[in-house]
Amino acid sequence: MKGGKEAERTKPAPALRERAGTARPRMADVARIAGVSTATVSRALRQPELVSPQVRSKIDAAVEHLSYRPNLMAGALASARSKTIGVIIPSMINAFFSVTLEAIEEGLAGAGYQLLIGNSHYELESEERLIASMLAWSPAALVVTGCRHSRGAMRALLDTDVPIVEMWELTDNPIDTAIGFSQRDIGVAVARHFKERGAKRLGFVGAMHQRDYRADARRAGFFETAQSIGYEPPAEVQLPGLPTSVRGAKAFAELMAEHSDVDAVLCTNDVVALGALFEAQRLGWSVPDRLKICGVGDVDFAAACEPRLSTVSLPRRAIGLKIAEVLRERIAGRLPTGGVHDLGFELVRRGST
Amino acid sequence: MKGGKEAERTKPAPALRERAGTARPRMADVARIAGVSTATVSRALRQPELVSPQVRSKIDAAVEHLSYRPNLMAGALASARSKTIGVIIPSMINAFFSVTLEAIEEGLAGAGYQLLIGNSHYELESEERLIASMLAWSPAALVVTGCRHSRGAMRALLDTDVPIVEMWELTDNPIDTAIGFSQRDIGVAVARHFKERGAKRLGFVGAMHQRDYRADARRAGFFETAQSIGYEPPAEVQLPGLPTSVRGAKAFAELMAEHSDVDAVLCTNDVVALGALFEAQRLGWSVPDRLKICGVGDVDFAAACEPRLSTVSLPRRAIGLKIAEVLRERIAGRLPTGGVHDLGFELVRRGST
DNA sequence: CAAGTTAATGTAACCGCTATCATCATCGGT
DNA sequence: ACCGATGATGATAGCGGTTACATTAACTTG
Known part of the structure; x- marks a missing residue:
């Protein structure tokens, strides 16, 4: 005053x-x-x-x-259900989730739903807190990323009658509905692809080993398949912290310095792969002849760089649209039970391998 | 059933x-x-x-x-104020806004606020609709992107007593609080920088001329300054649709095909600039000797590519943190009035110019 | 020690809409 | 002409908190 x-x-x-x-x-x-x-x-x-x-x-x-304009809070209170969709993602910056978010929004905002968004920072406890506060809004549905949850989160999710969607991953045992693809199979597919291309020794640049267990599933698929098709265990470097191009370049340089026999590298995502690609250029490793690089995500620039980046295209948008579709049905009262939807992925073979 | x-x-x-x-x-x-x-x-x-x-x-x-756990809807109804912050951004995919969003979330989620997010797709009418539906939730505050609004939106924003923050832009006449930087001055700074570097003929790769008026302000600053410091009007190409690397590469190629005398290009953002950089590499224009390229945004890979991309660093995160700070004060009842906060930007001179 | 404060708690009227149930025409069938 | 359906609308009790106001106890102060 x-x-x-x-x-x-x-x-x-x-x-x-x-x-x-x-x-x-x-x-x-x-x-x-x-x-x-x-x-x-x-x-x-x-x-x-x-x-x-x-x-x-x-x-x-x-x-x-x-x-x-109706007072939404009054309506929500009286009906014990709000025109709100809670969505919890592990990172707002990651372009993958943004696309999915946008697709969910497209599919539902038209129907008058608001997106309530939470960022778990790849932390399960954080997710648990977010789930609790979102459920306090009695959303029409709650979308969480991944199928792994803390005990408390699990209890809360099973206990509520709000429809739950787990996305970006598959499971045999969904809480309600799971919409995603097999992270593990991505690693499998890339390992086989490298074999096909005649690579002799594999490498892997990862990130957030401990926290991003989905990325870890990809890694596991890659390592296991590599061995089962006759490779020795891939050489590996883990980025400290979030995956960025700068860190990717640095980690890649370390990897090659220690294991100069590596001739095919899987990077945990395209941003990291881009960093590796540039670093390879600076260090004079010719791609793809001397060295093959593959990313994950198929983000926009993967098709623009030189050489064009081989990568794995994820159903980022399809996941969001499918979620919207399922949710519309679900909220309308049809389709009373959940299920598992495998939207697959696609290995995009381009110049870098 | x-x-x-x-x-x-x-x-x-x-x-x-x-x-x-x-x-x-x-x-x-x-x-x-x-x-x-x-x-x-x-x-x-x-x-x-x-x-x-x-x-x-x-x-x-x-x-x-x-x-x-308290029922938030009941509380919100009774107190006519919900622990919610509405945020309207023009695109969820654009990494700029994501970072700001994350910073807002960091600064406020801890205090128990939920983010209600809306995507205006760079459309003023869409923004108006979103403002209306968000206000129906009586949020603790509403954050909108930009200072330009439709008549109806303006009326709604002025009419409510919810604190309003306009972000990513400055104005002499804020509705309440504006937090951002001068888009126009970015164009000015880059034009001068090109002059400094001895460029003879300028070029510009833009996008969404009609819809993204903030990008347009940058363009205007660039063009006007170019002329006032002795250049002829920059050669220009506009991307069709959203700015992506692939389109950036293509547009850049067109630009150079028609105006081979251009030796310094400002791209509307880093993603487009990256596309241009790769295309230049493919076409054999050496950067920065024969051709200088500058982006806007300073996204992660700008520091990783080869040559490293000169660009304009925007206070993406600072905007979000400042918003959180102001809002905390504002909601607590201190700081009854708004104001304008210029957070500036920084021209980052790297290898590409 | 009476009167005036101040602190801690209770009472109860909303907040604005939804949903249940009651009411009352209207209508086809027999 | 009578009766049970059927359809359209009204009356009203909540939904689960918040908050203005009332109340009571403890504490100053001259």
């Missing part, structure tokens, strides 16, 4: 406008003007087919006239 | 668990167990200092015992 030079502000401080503005119209106002009860207005808004056309149009007119 | 093979599902369909589970505890339950009134419980939870230590600990114990 330092008052004083308010005048220049475009928008007066709350206190000043308190008495000025007319309050937001309530449903009761609409009802009064339309000459019906609030119950009818409520019906007209959510299940128009239950209201006669004449009454409906009177109500529409009143809504229009007052520019009435 | 197709019933039948439910047995294998981990989580029974809603209908089945209806009568089973005990209902979630309500505040009244906590009050009863602690032997106080709900008013006291409410106080203990939101303003603990108003409750005596003894009572407080009894309440804490009851909360713990029941593992009570």
Whole structure:
């Protein structure tokens, strides 16, 4: 309340406008003007087919006239369900999840749903907290990333009757619905691809070994398959912290310094692979002749770089669209039970291998 | 209700668990167990200092015992304010906004706020719709991208007493608080930088001319400054659709095909610049000797590529942190009025210029 | 020690909408 | 003409908190 030079502000401080503005119209106002009860207005808004056309149009007119917007919190409280979709992702920066998020939004925002977004930072405890606070909003559905959860999180997810979707991974035992692809099989596919291309010695650049267990599943698939098809265990470097191109370049340089016989490297994702590609260029390893590099993700620049980056295309967008589809069905009451949807992935063979 | 093979599902369909589970505890339950009134419980939870230590600990114990979680919707309805921050961004995929989002989240999620996120797809009408639906949640604050809004959006923003933050841009006339930097000055700075480096003829690769008016402001600064310091108007290509590396490469190739005298190109962002860089490599234009390339954004790979990309570092994270800071003050009731915060940008001179 | 504060708690009226149940025409069938 | 359906609408009790106001106890202060 330092008052004083308010005048220049475009928008007066709350206190000043308190008495000025007319309050937001309530449903009761609409009802009064339309000459019906609030119950009818409520019906007209959510299940128009239950209201006669004449009454409906009177109500529409009143809504229009007052520019009435329902108070969502009141509705949510009364119906014990909010027009909200909770989504928990492990990182907001990772372009993978952003695309999925955007697709979910596209598929659901049109239906009037709001996305409530939480960032777990790849931490299970953090996820547990987020799940708890999101469930406190009684969302229409909750989408979590991955199928691995803390005990508390698991309990909360099983205990609620909010539809749950686990994404970006598969499991034999979904809480409700799982939509994703096999992370492990990616590693398998790349190992075989390297074999096909005649690589003699494999390498791997990973990141966040301990925290991103999905990336770890890819690694496991790669290592196991490598051995089963006759390679010795791949040479490996792990990035400290989040995967970035700069770190990728550095880690790649270390890997090659220690294991100069490596002639095919799988990078945990395309950003890291890009760093490796540039570093290879600087160090004079010719790609793909002397050295093959493969990424994961098929992000935009993978098709633009030189040589073009071989990578694994993930169904980032398809996951989001499928989630929206399933959720629409689920919320509408059809499709009472969940299931597992494997959306697959695709190895994209380009110039770098 | 197709019933039948439910047995294998981990989580029974809603209908089945209806009568089973005990209902979630309500505040009244906590009050009863602690032997106080709900008013006291409410106080203990939101303003603990108003409750005596003894009572407080009894309440804490009851909360713990029941593992009570307040129903946020009820609280929001009663107090006409929800622990929610609405954020509207023009694109979820753009890494710039993701970083800002993450910073906002870091700064506020700890305080128990949930982020409600909307994607305007660079459309003002879409933004207007989102503003309306977000305000229906009575968020604790609303963050929008940019200072340009449709008439309806403007009215809604001025009309509400929810604190508003406009980000990623500056204005003389903020609705409430603006936190960002001058987009126009970026174009100015790069034009001067090219001059400094001895460029003779400038080029520009843009995108979404019509929709992304912030990018357009950068362009305007670049063009005007170019002319005022003695260049002829820069040669220009506009990408069709969203800026990607692939399109950037293509557009760059076109630009150079038509204007082979160009020796310094500003790309609307780093992703596009990366595409251009690769294309230059393919076409045999040596960077930076024959051709200089500058991006905008300073995304991770800009420091990793070869040559390293000169670019403009934007305060992506700082914007988010500042927003969180201002909002915390604002919501706490201190700092009743808004203001404009210029967080600046930095021209990062690297190998590509 | 009476009167005025201050601190701690209780009472109860909302917040604005949803959903259940009751009401009341209207209508086809017999 | 009577009766049970059927359809449209109204009355109203919550949903689960918050908060203004009332109440009571403890504490100053002259």
